[in-house]
Amino acid sequence: MLELLLPPALILVLGAFLIGPVRAPLRPLIVLGAPLLTLYAIWQMEDGILLTAQFLGYEIQLIEASPLRRLFATIFAIMAFAGGLFAFRQAKWWELAAAQAYAAGAIGVSFAGDLITMFLFWELMAIFSTVVVWCGGTEGARRAGIRYATMHLLGGVLLKIGIEGVMIHTGSIEIQPIPLTNFDGWLILIGVLINAAAPPVSAWLADAYPESSPSGSVFLSAFTTKTAVLALILLFPGEQILIWIGLYMIFYGIIYALLENDMRRILAYSIVNQVGFMVCGIGIGTEMAINGAAAHAFAHIIYKALLLMSAGSVLYMTGRRKCSELGGLVHSMPLTAICGIIGALAISAFPYTSGFVTKSMISQAAADQHFTTVWLLLVAASAGVFLHAGIKFPWFVFFQKDSGLRPKDPPWNMRAAMVLFSVACIALGVFPQWLYGLLPYPVDYEPYTASHLVSQFQLLLFSGLAFFALLPLMKRTLTLSLDTDWLWRVAGFHLGRGMVNGLARLRAGILQVADGLWRQLANGPWRHGALAYQSTSRMLSWALLVLLILVSAKFLL
Amino acid sequence: MTDPHRKSWLYRPENRGKLWWGFALVLAATVLAQLAFPLHGHFGFDEWFGFNALFGFASCAAMVILAKVLGFLLKRPDSYYDDDA
Numbered sequence: 001m002l003e004l005l006l007p008p009a010l011i012l013v014l015g016a017f018l019i020g021p022v023r024a025p026l027r028p029l030i031v032l033g034a035p036l037l038t039l040y041a042i043w044q045m046e047d048g049i050l051l052t053a054q055f056l057g058y059e060i061q062l063i064e065a066s067p068l069r070r071l072f073a074t075i076f077a078i079m080a081f082a083g084g085l086f087a088f089r090q091a092k093w094w095e096l097a098a099a100q101a102y103a104a105g106a107i108g109v110s111f112a113g114d115l116i117t118m119f120l121f122w123e124l125m126a127i128f129s130t131v132v133v134w135c136g137g138t139e140g141a142r143r144a145g146i147r148y149a150t151m152h153l154l155g156g157v158l159l160k161i162g163i164e165g166v167m168i169h170t171g172s173i174e175i176q177p178i179p180l181t182n183f184d185g186w187l188i189l190i191g192v193l194i195n196a197a198a199p200p201v202s203a204w205l206a207d208a209y210p211e212s213s214p215s216g217s218v219f220l221s222a223f224t225t226k227t228a229v230l231a232l233i234l235l236f237p238g239e240q241i242l243i244w245i246g247l248y249m250i251f252y253g254i255i256y257a258l259l260e261n262d263m264r265r266i267l268a269y270s271i272v273n274q275v276g277f278m279v280c281g282i283g284i285g286t287e288m289a290i291n292g293a294a295a296h297a298f299a300h301i302i303y304k305a306l307l308l309m310s311a312g313s314v315l316y317m318t319g320r321r322k323c324s325e326l327g328g329l330v331h332s333m334p335l336t337a338i339c340g341i342i343g344a345l346a347i348s349a350f351p352y353t354s355g356f357v358t359k360s361m362i363s364q365a366a367a368d369q370h371f372t373t374v375w376l377l378l379v380a381a382s383a384g385v386f387l388h389a390g391i392k393f394p395w396f397v398f399f400q401k402d403s404g405l406r407p408k409d410p411p412w413n414m415r416a417a418m419v420l421f422s423v424a425c426i427a428l429g430v431f432p433q434w435l436y437g438l439l440p441y442p443v444d445y446e447p448y449t450a451s452h453l454v455s456q457f458q459l460l461l462f463s464g465l466a467f468f469a470l471l472p473l474m475k476r477t478l479t480l481s482l483d484t485d486w487l488w489r490v491a492g493f494h495l496g497r498g499m500v501n502g503l504a505r506l507r508a509g510i511l512q513v514a515d516g517l518w519r520q521l522a523n524g525p526w527r528h529g530a531l532a533y534q535s536t537s538r539m540l541s542w543a544l545l546v547l548l549i550l551v552s553a554k555f556l557l
Numbered sequence: 558m559t560d561p562h563r564k565s566w567l568y569r570p571e572n573r574g575k576l577w578w579g580f581a582l583v584l585a586a587t588v589l590a591q592l593a594f595p596l597h598g599h600f601g602f603d604e605w606f607g608f609n610a611l612f613g614f615a616s617c618a619a620m621v622i623l624a625k626v627l628g629f630l631l632k633r634p635d636s637y638y639d640d641d642a
Contacts, residue, residue: 050622140576157591251620253623254620255620255624255627256621258624259620259627259628259632262635271588323636328568333641334568338572367599367600368599370599375599375600376612378618379612379613379616380610380612380619380620383612383613383616383617384616384617384620387617387620387621392611399567402568422601442594449597450594451594451595451596451597451598453594454587454590454591454594454596454609454610455596455603455609456609457587457590458587458588458591458607458609458613459610460585460613460614461583461584461610461613462584462587462609462610462611462613462614462617463613463614463616464580465580465584465612465614466614466617466618466621467621468580469618470618470621470622472630473621473622474621478634478635479628479630479632479633479634479635480632480633480634480635480637480638481627481631481632481633482630482631482632482633482637483631489638490638532606535569
């Protein structure tokens with residue numbers, strides 16, 4: 001094993017360090033080359049524990065490879081490449097460097113063999129994803145970045161307390177299924193779920209991601225939530241509570257996306273929705289369900305990045321982000337529109353796209369377990385995905401009305417990244433066995449049966465009918481929707497300000513009283529009355545008397 | 558208006574009806590396809606004629622209406638958070 005083991009995360013960390021100092025013409029080489037080299041390194045590794053080190057008296061496993069871990073690392077590396085391709089000519093170099101360090105964190109988590117290593121890379125992601133949010137460059141991005149960092153550092157603290165609890169109580173730092181029988185397990189679960197944008201804090205995602213730059217949201221959509229999905233698969237497979245958390249996320253995403261006007265915020269809500277499908281699959285926990293969750297994460301990263309590239313191109317070319325200000329762009333941005341529509345069809349699980357061959361595994365797993373309610377909700381949600389992301393996003397951005405805007409398609413590198421991922425969406429849909437061969441368990445599932453095709457076409461097209469029939473109910477308004485983030489953006493803010501003001505008033509009051517006392521001391525009867533000009537011994541005896549009273553009171557009580 | 562996009566086929570009002578008819582034909586075809594390819598469900602009810610069509614439409618309608626109702630409670634002007642400092 002000594003023959004040249006290249007730790008994949010290290011390649012990207014080095015890349016991130018180099019992007020800044022090297023001369024500008026060399027930057028694309030690193031932005032695009034480091035992810036490809038990482039991909040090569042990922043596929044050179046055999047299964048098992050490959051690299052260990054000593055840390056705080058524990059033997060930590062820096063690299064542990066398995067098919068599941070390789071699957072996630074692979075898509076993270078592909079994402080770092082395609083995102084870099086989309087971004088490298090337009091984004092600032094510090095955004096590119098931060099994104100590469102962020103990807104390094106995600107790949108580090110993928111191969112982390114123990115909880116300490118996982119936590120270290122987890123925090124690396126938190127830090128550099130915050131930098132990516134800040135690269136949005138606006139006042140809104142700055143504030144959203146602070147809220148985002150606060151949420152993730154809080155999640156990190158909970159995760160760390162949980163990990164320390166597990167270390168103390170079991171003596172093991174192995175990554176293995178953790179039973180939810182005590183506080184430690186729950187804290188780890190909560191820490192991981194915060195990154196998955198689970199309730200009640202799902203709002204952080206739709207708050208922060210749309211404030212990033214056109215390319216920033218492409219990177220952000222991929223890593224944080226999907227490493228959380230991987231961590232859930234490794235640590236909490238088959239925990240039933242995840243089914244219901246997942247279903248909540250699914251419908252939360254749909255409803256909020258239906259209410260939303262900002263095109264990238266619609267897509268952000270639909271990330272929560274899609275991660276909900278994965279979390280639900282992990283909760284079902286059978287081999288089929290885990291395969292489905294992993295495959296869906298792989299497919300989702302591609303089509304969601306594609307959708308955000310399409311939206312990012314529109315934002316880059318027009319500077320506008322609200323559906324109410326967009327529309328009719330299909331004529332002047334045909335390639336962006338086509339790629340956006342392919343992404344929209346893939347997220348809707350349209351036959352012959354990637355979503356069709358992955359999402360159906362999760363509902364199939366629910367059916368195999370005879371979970372009737374769960375299955376019905378998953379089918380309704382599939383229809384809802386077509387509604388809120390599959391039609392709503394392309395319709396309001398590229399069709400709807402003529403907004404009068406005539407932007408061209410974006411520069412060549414942005415187009416190339418979109419075409420690459422569009423091809424990937426269709427290729428995975430047409431040749432699902434490529435992806436099925438990479439899954440952790442053997443796949444015994446055939447997505448392309450006449451029965452599945454007919455039922456899926458019925459489901460999706462009648463959802464489309466519902467969309468157009470109820471279009472008047474979905475008129476765009478210049479609004480945002482209140483969410484739990486109201487608690488920390490408004491209530492928490494006023495509470496905090498109230499406390500600060502209260503303390504300030506208390507301080508002022510104390511000062512005033514003290515001042516008054518001082519004045520009385522200085523100018524009061526002391527100066528002229530019987531007590532004025534007392535000798536020190538007299539003063540001392542007064543003090544002794546008071547002390548005596550206090551001491552005797554203490555003894556008597 | 559010499560704007561070429563105004564004349565796009567998709568947007569001409571007289572084509573609206575044609576688009577709806579075309580859509581209706583496709584919708585009918587997906588339901589009728591069930592006669593040629595019987596569905597293999599897991600629960601029984603999912604093999605009923607037109608189940609997916611009806612369920613898809615009904616659940617979407619329910620979600621749109623739910624969103625509309627929640628919107629009355631949750632929607633705020635999009636400058637709502639702008640003055641938090």
